[in-house]
Amino acid sequence: MIYFLAIYIPLDDRIQGILKIIALLVLLSRTARKAGKQLIKGVLDENALITISVIGACFVEKSTEGVMVITLYEIGKILEARAVSKTRKSISDLMNLKPEYANLKQGEEVKQVNPEEIQVGDIILVKTGEKIPLDGMVIKGEAEIDNSSLTGESKRIKIMEGTKVLSGGINVQGLFEMKVEKTYENSTVYQILNLVENATDKKAKTETFVAKAAKIYTPIVLGVALLVAIFMPVLVKDITYLESIYKAFIFLVISCPCSIAISVPLSYFSGIGKAAKRGILVKGSDYLDGIKDIGQIIFDKTGTITTGEFKVKSVNRLKDSYKQEEILNYFAMGESFSNHPIAKSILKEVKQEVDTRKVTNFEEIAGKGVQYNYEGKEIKIGNASFVGYPSPEQEMAQTTIFLKIGEEVAGSIVLTDEIKPGAKATIKKLKELGIKIKMFTGDKKEIAEAIANELKIEEVRAEMLPQHKYEELEKVLDSKIGNQKVAYVGDGINDSPVLARSDLGISMGGMGSSSAIEASDMVIMTDELEKILEAIQISKKTNQIIQQNLIFSIGVKILTLLLSLFGIADMWEAVFADVGTTLITIFNTLRILK
DSSP, X not given: OHHHHHHHSOOOHHHHHHHHHHHHHHHHHHHHHHHHHHHHTTOOOHHHHHHHHHHHHHHTTOHXXXXXXXXXXXXXXXXXXXXXXXXXXXXXXXXXXXXXXXXXXXXXXXXXXXXXXXXXXXXXXXXXXXXXXXXXEEEEEEEEEXXXXXXXXXXXXXXXXXXXXXXXXXXXXXXXXXXEOSOGGGSXXXXXXXXXXXXXXXXXXXXXXXXXXXXXXXXXXXXXXXXXXXXXXXXXXXXXHHHHHHHHHHHHHHTOOHHHHHHHHHHHHHHHHHHHHTTEEEOOHHHHHHHTTEEEEEEOIIIIIEEEEEEEEEEEESSTTSOHHHHHHHHHHHHTTOOOHHHHHHHHHOOSOOOOTTEEEEEEETTTEEEXXXXXXXXXXXXXXXXXXXXXXXGSSSEEEEEEETTEEEEEEEEEEEEOTTHHHHHHHHHHTTOEEEEEOSSOHHHHHHXXXXXXXXXXXXXXXXXXXXXXXXXXXXXXXXXXXXXXXXXXXXXXXXXXXXXXXXXXXXXXXXXXXXXXXXXXXTXXXXXXXXXXXXXXXXXXXXXXXXXXXXXXXXXXXXXXXXXXXXXXXXHHHHHHHHXXXXXXXXXXXX
């Protein structure tokens, strides 16, 4: 605006000159600063080329063209800024994992203190609904613990005297005392927080194809311009050094990658927009560019490969005197009074309304199950040890709960965490693309291996805490081949460290925790694993379009540059050619959206 005021408003030549300089300084300041920072590092990039070109245009009295060059470039950077990755904000869910206090027991007195003040050997009390503040061992009481923040598994565990517990878990029901075995700085929850805070710093910055090309293109252009300025008078008769320098500056102005500066970020922006329409949120152009290079994908299990919700697999009779419908009805009567996830899953299986009018003395026992009386009979529903069933090994590879009527164990229900529809086909197609598949999970080994066998995943790690996943991921990253990217796909708070540390973190946006979403680079809003294949296709198509645009733009520029050296093309012809290529590359870029 300042520049055009200087041109079109009749002003004194000196004032016009000052306004032109101010306009150029304002437009060029950001690019010049970036160029200076890169030069200090010994890198010549497109920022240096733009800066020298614009200054050169002023020296050859082509300031209008110089303004056009920097204006086009800045428009391109504005577009790119919308597609570049955003700074991750603090992970709110993860910070909620941090315990605010601990109930320190001193004699008969209990007082709330900062967990950081607790020492090894201190006794603390954990009440219903509270977070476990430190790692230690239960010395009194029983409770039911939700460790989903640590392991990602929805199944709650029972703890009792002698059980080791980890910080970060939540006491869902019960009251217990524990002896602290680790200070807060060495606790599990502190390690998770620390891993996430440091993971992004360790993560290598993904370099796009264009950034790599610019490192080659810029030094070549500057080198040729220097050769033109020095040797043209020697090789061409009647050309003075002043004229050769003039032509060198014109050469630099013509060689400015204006069409590239617009078409490339627009390509990324279009790719990100296409992905968003398909329910895939990619947080930046560098991540979109990296998706096509995925060589390994590590999947979490619960909530990622599986639905994360229990479903009744089978209702089994263990006594012939009871019908299957009767067994299911006994289960339903007891679970009607419970809010446990397993109870809700069983009730979904019942097609009719459950009559609980004859149910009396209902009691829910943390970590074990429920019991009630019905028509004079004592009914127990729970794990094998609770009902006195002699085969607890049946629970190893699947979740099984039993029904005891009086003195007889009459039946059982097997629950499964169902594999997501399309997961098997997706993993098969990923393998066909040459991508290596692994699975890391906090679930039991037997369950993890059963899922892995069904999906034909050869490499699986089970019973992992967040720090174990992080350590294993580090090994995978250290052993990766060439430019191949390692992606991690997860959905829970416990996945946040590895999502942040992997080359490409992919989270589930529907069921996933906000901390996992914020720590990831790509979010699948529909939780459908098939979207990974779509993202790879979009990334490859975007990269293909960018390469086409680069080849076309650079080809036209080389032709124009050669014509300029022989005096056939001047500055305006070059700018016109550049605008033409820009329009053509923009139309080509729009094919990404189809």
